[in-house]
Amino acid sequence: MSQIQQLQDIMKGLRLVETAKHLPHLIREAEQKDLSFTQFLLDVTSYEQTRREEKQLNNRLKWATFPFSKTxxxxxxxxxxxxxxxxxxxxxxxxxxxxxxxxxxxxxxxxxxxxxxxxxxxxxxxxxxxxxxxxxxxxxxxxxxxxxxxxxxxxxxxxxxxxxxxxxxxxxxxxxxxxxxxxxxxxxxxxxxxxxxxxxxxxxxxxxxxxxxxxxxxxxxxxxxxxxxxxxxxxxxxxxxxxxxxxxxxxxxx
The missing domain is CATH 3.40.50.300 (P-loop containing nucleotide triphosphate hydrolases)
Structure with a gap:
């Protein structure tokens, strides 16, 4: 098992499922941009935070049971x-x-x-x-x-x-x-x-x-x-x- 797969399994265990799926892309991007370890960790945690906020928003919209979507x-x-x-x-x-x-x-x-x-x-x-x-x-x-x-x-x-x-x-x-x-x-x-x-x-x-x-x-x-x-x-x-x-x-x- 590769290190990336090991990281993905650990992330899934920590309930960072969306970030685990996106991890290969984040690593490639860090390598291409020669990011520092700190910036890479910031990108990983920011990605997880954004996905969770999107999921929470979608759940709140679902639970609201609006008859239609008009802003x-x-x-x-x-x-x-x-x-x-x-x-x-x-x-x-x-x-x-x-x-x-x-x-x-x-x-x-x-x-x-x-x-x-x-x-x-x-x-x-x-x-x-x-x-x-x-x-x-x-x-x-x-x-x-x-x-x-x-x-x-x-x-x-x-x-x-x-x-x-x-x-x-x-x-x-x-x-x-x-x-x-x-x-x-x-x-x-x-x-x-x-x-x-x-x-x-x-x-x-x-x-x-x-x-x-x-x-x-x-x-x-x-x-x-x-x-x-x-x-x-x-x-x-x-x-x-x-x-x-x-x-x-x-x-x-x-």
């Missing part, structure tokens, strides 16, 4: 004039996460609420935060099955440990007493621990109708609205303006 750079402010470039940049710097602020993105379907939420989530992950995305329907399902299935238990654990929790389509359906109570306990767990982004087409004053219990609604709002920024996205639906049609340029009415 803030892809968010078209020309289509959504109710949000200024200055405001978007303030959101992008993520100081509000450090301050445990919540965001409520309000507006009708198709105006970009979910895109903005996902873009902020991706930005948070790129800056080292743990973010997770869930629809309201999936969240309720996971809460109801948390004590039954290992998958739901692991999912809820990640939600409670996240720095940023994105809940999409809040209040799209009415909740029964049990569901509303479980949702309150989750919000209470996240309070003063995580930032929450909520997207909804209903203003907070309407949430009581769907939660069905005014006491629970008040308790939830008390925690969410303690530190919150409410952003109204009121332009016409982007999807409707840019929808494709089987009729080409011809109007349906003709």
């Amino acid at each position: 803030l750079e892809e968010f078209n402010l020309k289509e959504q004039k109710s949000l200024s470039n200055k405001q978007l940049n303030r959101l992008k710097d993520l100081t509000w996460i450090e301050q445990l602020y919540n965001l409520i993105l309000l507006g009708p379907p198709g105006v970009g609420k979910t895109h903005l939420a996902v873009g902020l989530g991706i930005e948070a992950i790129n800056q080292g935060y743990k973010a997770i995305f869930t629809s309201m329907g999936d969240l309720i399902h996971n809460l109801k099955t948390e004590e039954i299935t290992r998958k739901s238990k692991a999912r809820m654990k990640r939600i409670r440990e996240a720095d940023l929790v994105i809940i999409d389509d809040l209040m799209f359906m009415a909740m029964d007493q049990q569901e509303a109570n479980m949702f309150f306990h989750l919000i209470n767990d996240l309070y003063n621990q995580s930032s929450i982004i909520l997207t909804s087409n209903k203003a907070p004053k309407e949430w009581g109708e769907l939660l069905g219990d005014q006491a629970i609604t008040t308790a939830i709002l008390d925690r969410i609205l303690h530190r919150v920024e409410i952003i109204h996205l009121n332009e016409d639906s982007y999807r409707m303006k840019h929808r494709s049609t089987i009729f080409g340029e011809q109007s349906v009415s003709k």
Whole structure:
């Protein structure tokens, strides 16, 4: 067995798997550039650090379960004039996460609420935060099955440990007493621990109708609205303006 193979086996034993694979290239590069021993060791350890950071980033993106990958750079402010470039940049710097602020993105379907939420989530992950995305329907399902299935238990654990929790389509359906109570306990767990982004087409004053219990609604709002920024996205639906049609340029009415 060659010395390189011995080194690779030792590295694998030390869990430096990616560096072990890349070691022959690093050695050749060191020989070609006549690097010092110190520089060579620096290159080896830097390579391992970079690979681990990339793997951690990929894992955080995977665990976030975004429905699609759209960044803030892809968010078209020309289509959504109710949000200024200055405001978007303030959101992008993520100081509000450090301050445990919540965001409520309000507006009708198709105006970009979910895109903005996902873009902020991706930005948070790129800056080292743990973010997770869930629809309201999936969240309720996971809460109801948390004590039954290992998958739901692991999912809820990640939600409670996240720095940023994105809940999409809040209040799209009415909740029964049990569901509303479980949702309150989750919000209470996240309070003063995580930032929450909520997207909804209903203003907070309407949430009581769907939660069905005014006491629970008040308790939830008390925690969410303690530190919150409410952003109204009121332009016409982007999807409707840019929808494709089987009729080409011809109007349906003709």
